[in-house]
Amino acid sequence: MEQLDIKKKKTISPVWILPLVTLAIAGWLGFKAIQERGIDITVRVKEATGLTPGKTQVLYKGLSVGLLKKLAITSDLQSVDAEIEMVKEAADKLTAETKFWVVKPELSASKISGLETIVSGNYFEILPGSTGEKRNIFQAEDEPPPRHANSPGLHLTLISTKNSSHSPESPVLYKKIKVGEIISVKLDTNDLINTRILIYPKYSHLVSSDSKFWDISSVEFKANLPNISVKFGTLKSILAGGVSFMSPEGEQKSVLKKSTFTLYSSLGEALQDNSGLQLILESPQLGSLGSGKPVYFRQMKVGHITEIELSEDSRKILIHINIHEPYKKLIHEKTKFWNSSGIRIQGGLMTSMKISTESLASLLDGGISFITPEKEMGNKVQNGSLFTLHREPEEDWLSWSPEIKLHEDDQPMLKLLEKK
Numbered sequence: 009m010e011q012l013d014i015k016k017k018k019t020i021s022p023v024w025i026l027p028l029v030t031l032a033i034a035g036w037l038g039f040k041a042i043q044e045r046g047i048d049i050t051v052r053v054k055e056a057t058g059l060t061p062g063k064t065q066v067l068y069k070g071l072s073v074g075l076l077k078k079l080a081i082t083s084d085l086q087s088v089d090a091e092i093e094m095v096k097e098a099a100d101k102l103t104a105e106t107k108f109w110v111v112k113p114e115l116s117a118s119k120i121s122g123l124e125t126i127v128s129g130n131y132f133e134i135l136p137g138s139t140g141e142k143r144n145i146f147q148a149e150d151e152p153p154p155r156h157a158n159s160p161g162l163h164l165t166l167i168s169t170k171n172s173s174h175s176p177e178s179p180v181l182y183k184k185i186k187v188g189e190i191i192s193v194k195l196d197t198n199d200l201i202n203t204r205i206l207i208y209p210k211y212s213h214l215v216s217s218d219s220k221f222w223d224i225s226s227v228e229f230k231a232n233l234p235n236i237s238v239k240f241g242t243l244k245s246i247l248a249g250g251v252s253f254m255s256p257e258g259e260q261k262s263v264l265k266k267s268t269f270t271l272y273s274s275l276g277e278a279l280q281d282n283s284g285l286q287l288i289l290e291s292p293q294l295g296s297l298g299s300g301k302p303v304y305f306r307q308m309k310v311g312h313i314t315e316i317e318l319s320e321d322s323r324k325i326l327i328h329i330n331i332h333e334p335y336k337k338l339i340h341e342k343t344k345f346w347n348s349s350g351i352r353i354q355g356g357l358m359t360s361m362k363i364s365t366e367s368l369a370s371l372l373d374g375g376i377s378f379i380t381p382e383k384e385m386g387n388k389v390q391n392g393s394l395f396t397l398h399r400e401p402e403e404d405w406l407s408w409s410p411e412i413k414l415h416e417d418d419q420p421m422l423k424l425l426e427k428k
Contacts, residue, residue, distance in 0.1 A: 046074070046093040049144040051108045051132065056088045058112055058130030066092060066108070066132040073098055073134065090148075092132070102144065105137030109149040161188070162207035166221050166251065166271035167200050174225060174250070180205050181224065181252040187211035190251065203271055205251060218332055219255040220278040221271050254278075256309065256332045275300070279314050285336035287389070289327040289345055289376070289397035290319065296349045302375040303329050304348060310335035313376065327397060329376065337414050339378075339393075341386025344405055346398040349374035377401070380410045 053059070056079050066074030074094040081088055094102065112130045135153055180188035188207040196202050207215055251271065272278040279300055294316065303311030315328040331339055376397065 046095050047099055047102065047144070048077075049074075049092050049094055049102060049146065051090045051092055051146045051148050052082070052087050053090055053110060053148045054087055054150075056090070059088075059090060059110070060129060064129065064131055066094065066134055067111075068134050068136065074132070076132070090132075098134075098136070101136035101138070103137035103142055104140035106143075106146065107135040107137075107149050107153050108132055108146050109152050111152075159206055161209045162212035162215060163191075164205050164207065164215070165268045166203040166205060167268060168203065168223070168271035168273070169200060170223075170273055174203055174223075178225075179250045180207065181250060182211065182214050182254075184252075187214060201271075203251070214255055215253070216255045217267075218283075218334065219253050219269065221251055221253040221269050222275050222278045223271060223273050224250045224252045256334065279312060279330070283330075284311070284333045285331040285339060285389070286314075286391045287329050287331065287339065288392065288394050289329060290324045290394060291327060291347070291397040292324060294325045294327075295347055296374045297327060297347065297376065298374070301349075303331065304375055304377045305335065305338055305379070307377075309375075310338065327376070334414060337388065338380060338412055339389055340380050341389060342384060343378055343380045343386075343389075343395065344398065344401065345376055345378045345395050346401045346405075348377040379405050379408050380412065381405075381408050382410050385410060 058064075059076060059079060061076050061078050064076040065072045066076075074092045076090055077093050078091040079088055080091070109132070110130055111133050132148075133152070174190050174193045176190055176192055178190040179186045180190065188205055188211065191204040191206050193201065193203050252275075276299070297313060297316070299313055299315060301313045302309045303313065311329055311331040313327060314330050317326050317328075318324075319326050379401070
C-alpha cells in the first residue's frame, strides 16, 4: 500500500502580522503627513515679546492658518526671524502683496484693541495677497494695514496742513449720523496731512463736488461779546477724532472715486471758504439771522450766511453771504433779498389778516430768500457786491419766474426755476 507524501504549506507566521500592520499604518501616516505638510515661511519682526514657539498662531478672520515653530535672532542682532508653518491652502495667497503684523493689547484714549491677547497671548494676523510674485520671506508691518482699504463705497482723500487727533476707524458724520469712517492718516512728501476716508455705499450720494469737510476732533470756542459760542463734537470724536461734512441741497454734481477735498479745522472755517459768490447785504436790524443760516432760492438752499458785522458808522448790519458755486449765476443787479425767518402777518383788527411763511425749513431755521426779476434783471455781479436786505418781499416779487441758464449745456428754460 502506498504511503501519501503530505507536505505542509508555508504561510506567514502570525507573529509577523502585527509588525506588518504597524508598518502599513506608519507608511500611511507618513504619506498623509507629507501630503498635508504645510508651507514654511519666515516673518521678520522687530522683537519677540509675547511670541511663543508651538503656541503663537497666525489668524485670518479668527481662524488659525499657521503656527509659530521657531524664533531666531538675525545676524545683525537687530530683528527676530519667526519661522512659521502655514496651512497648505494658503500657498496661492503668499505673494508680494501679503502682509503680516503682530496683534498685541493696546489701550489709550483714542484706541482700544487686542485685549483678547491679555489671556491668549500675542498672535500674528495675515492679510492675504491676490497678485504678485510668490515668496516665503516677509517683513512684519509696524501697524495693521487699513481695514477698509479695498471696501466698496466712496474713497476720498482730505488734505490739511494742521495736526489733528484722527485715527483709523474714527467716524465721518453727516448731520451727526455716522456715514463713513477714517481709513488712514499719513504725512505726504509736501508736509501735508492726507486723511483717507470711506463713505459707506448707501451714503455715497450725499457727497458732491461742492461738499465741505471739517475737523470735529476738538472743542470749538468763539468769543465775540456779547455772544460766546462753545461747540463740542461727540465724545468718540473728541477722544479718537472725526470728520463731518455738508453738501449743497438740491442738484448735486457727481464726484469721482478717490477725489481730493480740503479738510477745514472747523465749521466756521469751512463756511468762510471763498468759492462761490461772496455778497454783502445791509439791513437796519439783524432779527433772528446768524452765521451758517441758509440762503434760499424758491425754497431751495443755494447758499449760507458766512459772517455778520456792524457797518463803519454803526447804523446798519452787514450780512456776508456765500452763494454756492452752481447757483451764482442766479444773482444779477436787480436781484431782491429779504428776511425769510419767522411768520409774516399782514392786516389788522378791522381788516382781513394774511399769515404767510416761506417754508417749514425757514420757519424753523431762519434764513434769507432772494429772487431775480424776469425782465431788466441787470448785469451779473462780482464778489463783494452790496444789496439791501428787505424785511419782507413785495407781492409781485413772488410771481417772478426768470429764465436763467446755470450751465453752458442747460436748456434755455430750467424746469427747476419754473414758476410753481
